[in-house]
Amino acid sequence: LTAKKGAIFVDVSNELREDGQGFEAQLDRAMKTSIGYGLDGVFIGGTGAGQPLGLRNDPAKISVTKESGQTADTIVWENLCKMFARMYPAGRSRCVWIANETTIPQLMQLNIAIGTAGSYIQVMKENSGTFSIMGRPVIFTSHLPVVGDADDIMLVDLSQYAIGIRRGMQLERSNIPGWTKDLMSYRVMIRVDAQG
Secondary structure, three states, X not given: OOOEEEEEEEEEEHHHHHHOOOHHHHHHHHHHHHHHHHHHHXXXXXXXXXXXXXXXXXXXXXXXXXXXXXXXXXXXXXXXXXXXXXXXHHHOOOXXXXXXXXXXXXXXXXXXXXXXXXXXXXXXXXXOOEEEEOOEEEXXXXXXXXXXXXXXXXXEOHHHOEEEEEEOOOEEEEOOOOHHHOEEEEEEEEEEEEEO
């Protein structure tokens, strides 16, 4: 792993900084949340060039083709079965499903018909706001492509993905850059890399 720098910079008027209740704590939280969102994006889709190598671009990724005759922009039970079957045996007890939010309506309605009486088993289960498929957790994210595109849903063993943080996030401030404009400059930086 070779650490890559990520940062957010913002200038703030001294009036806002002085008059806003708990301003710095709110700014700290907002900037760290934004960097976290960006890190999620590169951990999933990063190219490895000047940024971490994401899950979607890892050479260990195995793609499962859709069923012959499968309607475009759909997810069927057989897709999920093939993905689970391709997961290496030791990873089956640790893997998680990662899916774009646009898959939710289909996954909520996806079921397996049982017998001729019309009974069915729902594929995605929900318990206190936590979702699972085949007993494995489902995590929804906007960082994957929309339903129907490659990688709209993935089954991954995150224990096989290494993240190295060389420098943790910390809010820093300085009035030097904006001294003549009565501004306070803030930054949050992180040095991190990741790969499968």
